[in-house]
Amino acid sequence: MSDSMQTLEVHNQSEYKYGWSTELDMDTFPKGLSEETVRAISARKKEPEWLLEWRLDAYRHWLTLREPTWANIHYPVINYQDIIYFAAPKKKLGSLDEADPELLKMFDKLGVPLEERKVLAGVAVDAVIDSVSVTTTFKKELGELGIIFCSFSEAVNEHPYLVRKYLGSVVPSGDNFFAALNSAVFSDGSFCYIPPGVRCPMELSTYFRINAANTGQFERTLIVADKGSYVSYLEGCTAPMRDENQLHAAVVEIVAMDEAFVKYSTVQNWYPGDKNGKGGIYNFVTKRGICAGFRSKISWTQVETGSAITWKYPSCILKGDESVGEFYSVAVTNNYQQADTGTKMIHIGKNTKSTIISKGISAGYSNNSYRGLVKIGKRADGAQNFSQCDSLLMGDKCGAHTFPYLEVDNPGARVEHEATTSKIGEDQLFYCKQRGLSEEDAINMIVNGYCKEVFKELPMEFAVEAQKLLAISLEGSVG
Amino acid sequence: MKPLLKITDLHVSIEGKKILNGINLTINSGEVHAIMGPNGSGKSTLGNVLAGREEYTIESGSIEFEGEDLLSMDIDQRALSGIFLAFQYPVEIPGVSNSNFLKSIINAKRVFQGLPELNALEMLKYIRSKMIAIEMDENLLKRSLNDGFSGGEKKRNEILQMTLLEPKMAILDETDSGLDIDALRIVAEGVNQLRSPARSFIVVTHYQRLLNYIIPDFVHVLSNGRILATGDKTLAEKLEDQGYDWIREGNSVTP
Ligand SMILES: Nc1ncnc2c1ncn2[C@@H]1O[C@H](COP(=O)(O)OP(=O)(O)OP(=O)(O)O)[C@@H](O)[C@H]1O
Ligand SMILES: [Mg+2]
Numbered sequence: 001m002s003d004s005m006q007t008l009e010v011h012n013q014s015e016y017k018y019g020w021s022t023e024l025d026m027d028t029f030p031k032g033l034s035e036e037t038v039r040a041i042s043a044r045k046k047e048p049e050w051l052l053e054w055r056l057d058a059y060r061h062w063l064t065l066r067e068p069t070w071a072n073i074h075y076p077v078i079n080y081q082d083i084i085y086f087a088a089p090k091k092k093l094g095s096l097d098e099a100d101p102e103l104l105k106m107f108d109k110l111g112v113p114l115e116e117r118k119v120l121a122g123v124a125v126d127a128v129i130d131s132v133s134v135t136t137t138f139k140k141e142l143g144e145l146g147i148i149f150c151s152f153s154e155a156v157n158e159h160p161y162l163v164r165k166y167l168g169s170v171v172p173s174g175d176n177f178f179a180a181l182n183s184a185v186f187s188d189g190s191f192c193y194i195p196p197g198v199r200c201p202m203e204l205s206t207y208f209r210i211n212a213a214n215t216g217q218f219e220r221t222l223i224v225a226d227k228g229s230y231v232s233y234l235e236g237c238t239a240p241m242r243d244e245n246q247l248h249a250a251v252v253e254i255v256a257m258d259e260a261f262v263k264y265s266t267v268q269n270w271y272p273g274d275k276n277g278k279g280g281i282y283n284f285v286t287k288r289g290i291c292a293g294f295r296s297k298i299s300w301t302q303v304e305t306g307s308a309i310t311w312k313y314p315s316c317i318l319k320g321d322e323s324v325g326e327f328y329s330v331a332v333t334n335n336y337q338q339a340d341t342g343t344k345m346i347h348i349g350k351n352t353k354s355t356i357i358s359k360g361i362s363a364g365y366s367n368n369s370y371r372g373l374v375k376i377g378k379r380a381d382g383a384q385n386f387s388q389c390d391s392l393l394m395g396d397k398c399g400a401h402t403f404p405y406l407e408v409d410n411p412g413a414r415v416e417h418e419a420t421t422s423k424i425g426e427d428q429l430f431y432c433k434q435r436g437l438s439e440e441d442a443i444n445m446i447v448n449g450y451c452k453e454v455f456k457e458l459p460m461e462f463a464v465e466a467q468k469l470l471a472i473s474l475e476g477s478v479g
Numbered sequence: 480m481k482p483l484l485k486i487t488d489l490h491v492s493i494e495g496k497k498i499l500n501g502i503n504l505t506i507n508s509g510e511v512h513a514i515m516g517p518n519g520s521g522k523s524t525l526g527n528v529l530a531g532r533e534e535y536t537i538e539s540g541s542i543e544f545e546g547e548d549l550l551s552m553d554i555d556q557r558a559l560s561g562i563f564l565a566f567q568y569p570v571e572i573p574g575v576s577n578s579n580f581l582k583s584i585i586n587a588k589r590v591f592q593g594l595p596e597l598n599a600l601e602m603l604k605y606i607r608s609k610m611i612a613i614e615m616d617e618n619l620l621k622r623s624l625n626d627g628f629s630g631g632e633k634k635r636n637e638i639l640q641m642t643l644l645e646p647k648m649a650i651l652d653e654t655d656s657g658l659d660i661d662a663l664r665i666v667a668e669g670v671n672q673l674r675s676p677a678r679s680f681i682v683v684t685h686y687q688r689l690l691n692y693i694i695p696d697f698v699h700v701l702s703n704g705r706i707l708a709t710g711d712k713t714l715a716e717k718l719e720d721q722g723y724d725w726i727r728e729g730n731s732v733t734p
Contacts, residue, residue, distance in 0.1 A: 425570065426534075427570045428570050428572050430530075430532055430533075430554065431566065431569070431570045431572070432572075432580075433531075433553075433554040433555045433558065434530050434531075434554060434555075434557075434558050434563075434564050434566075435558055435580075435584040435587075435640060435644070436555050436558040436559045436584055436587040436588050436591065436644070437555060437583060437584060437587055438555050438587075439555070441583065441587070445572075445575055445579075445580070445583065446572060446575065448574070448575070449572055449573055449574030449575035449623070449624075450573070450574055451574070452574035452575075453574070
């Protein structure tokens with residue numbers, strides 16, 4: 001057995017750091033999904049009639065849809081009646097001081113900067129635990145700039161005009177099976193609006209945590225960046241270790257108007273299951289942004305290390321002329337994890353530009369697929385795309401696959417695609433170790449180098465976290 | 480005095496193919512041994528085996544380093560204990576900045592020695608001073624490790640690492656190949672500056688020319704995985720003149 005494979009066997013046993021759960025006093029619906037469930041969620045959240053109708057519409061549409069099967073992932077049939085669709089901490093929060101101390105401890109453990117002392121970190125956080133948003137920090141500071149950053153529920157009540165206008169405008173309620181399910185039962189999420197010309201002075205961040213057992217998490221994020229505005233948005237997520245699989249089906253919608261720039265970064269660290277593939281989150285997420293305006297820009301950066309199954313294609317609709325879409329991705333799979341992830345770049349406007357950099361790393365018995373569509377519409381004169389999809393294999397029991405789709409309806413478009421598959425180099429490992437680096441440090445260094453193009457797109461603190469996470473997912477202690 | 484390195488009747492194979500067929504070699508502290516020999520004779524294999532490369536099978540024999548069983552040590556442990564291999568073909572590691580790599584290996588060594596790690600500033604000063612000595616372009620620090628480096632730049636980077644790590648036993652595998660005349664002289668000076676009673680070298684080369692700069696204490700001729708001849712620097716001169724054909728087994732030249 002070669003040395004790098006031995007390392008794999010070892011890091012297979014690495015522990016998931018966020019695997020604990022918290023005893024919170026919860027208000028929980030019974031398992032099962034029906035029109036009644038949808039109505040009950042809406043009622044519980046005191047939603048206006050239009051939103052209930054929107055949900056019911058989505059629910060009825062969902063009933064007509066089938067779970068997609070085209071992705072390169074395999075899992076037992078999901079019983080949608082065996083899931084709890086709503087779970088919330090009982091205590092209603094007026095302010096942070098009133099929060100369940102257990103909850104605060106939990107966020108402390110997660111390292112989520114919920115308190116003002118974290119001002120230095122410059123991160124405003126909306127934390128969603130199970131079905132509800134728990135608290136949003138820095139509301140006042142942001143409010144002074146006209147920035148709205150709050151829970152989705154709050155936005156529905158306080159900014160109904162904006163929510164109604166943009167909800168479902170990028171990902172329609174019936175877009176796909178999981179998006180329809182989310183539209184019917186979504187319980188909370190984050191809402192963000194940046195007014196014209198405002199450059200959001202801090203990173204906005206949402207932290208998702210599934211805590212309760214048998215519970216699905218269906219959150220929705222809506223970001224609207226008005227003309228000439230800028231925002232950098234971070235999303236992090238973790239879940240306890242449980243033997244059963246848990247469903248996470250989220251929707252993220254982004255709207256960027258003329259010359260607006262939205263940067264959306266994710267470090268996805270849902271519980272991946274144990275080393276035999278037991279448990280873990282099923283992560284079926286629809287993320288899409290529309291570059292609606294002239295010279296608008298949306299940049300997705302994701303570091304996917306968690307989840308038993310990842311099904312996720314953050315996409316850009318490049319409608320505005322000269323708009324820009326970017327997708328930077330590192331997807332790591334280990335043990336029996338499966339990831340089918342990539343992007344769609346839909347070029348509609350003239351001189352639109354997109355860049356796709358995807359780095360897949362597969363270890364153990366995992367399967368890692370890149371799936372990407374580049375579509376150049378008839379009107380998209382001068383459109384340009386550059387795609388680079390690299391796969392790194394660690395060991396010989398894992399798989400890496402690339403499924404690039406290309407639809408070009410404009411002869412003037414320029415599309416470039418590069419793809420490589422390589423094994424972590426024995427030569428590289430030998431070189432590093434010959435200089436005195438441990439196997440662990442050597443792998444870490446090589447893999448981080450391989451992911452550099454993506455990591456450099458992350459905000460500084462996140463990049464550091466991502467590097468650590470990568471080290472944890474890929475190493476463990478070499479004994 | 481105990482030898483620094485003692486190789487006894489070493490037999491090595493790879494994928495069932497025998498490459499080293501009974502190497503005996505003793506190196507004392509402070510000595511410089513040149514190893515010459517035809518292509519494919521096993522010179523790089525010897526260096527790789529000393530450094531601990533795992534693809535090779537040690538059929539029999541032993542290697543002692545400072546009296547300890549080298550063959551039972553891990554690659555990184557050997558390196559930290561003072562074995563350094565300047566590679567014939569240094570690998571490229573994209574995305575890993577050269578400076579970052581150098582920092583990591585220097586600090587790994589310092590931690591091993593129980594010394595505090597150097598901070599960024601001290602590190603830069605230390606690296607710079609060594610780069611100046613071998614006239615190496617500082618821009619190479621910012622680039623990815625060996626990535627797109629010219630042949631000569633890669634070799635210089637190997638020498639830089641050697642001078643930074645100050646090994647006890649440095650193995651230079653054709654570090655002179657691909658170097659222009661000036662670079663050759665600079666690299667040789669780098670080696671000569673490091674020469675000390677506490678440090679030994681194995682210099683693998685095809686060219687006697689290098690040995691005009693780095694005067695070896697011994698010259699060995701490796702052929703078919705065996706040391707067929709051992710002499711002083713005049714042996715290298717003779718090889719340059721006459722090639723390898725005159726050396727046959729039983730025709731050994733010993734000092
Ligand atoms: N990984 C390997 N697999 C198979 N054969 C190998 C391997 N590594 C080395 N060899 C063989 O072992 C023999 C010795 O190789 P080695 O690289 O040690 O020679 P060398 O003396 O350094 O030659 P050169 O002067 O050309 O550098 C060669 O025949 C080579 O093909
Ligand atoms: Mg060689």
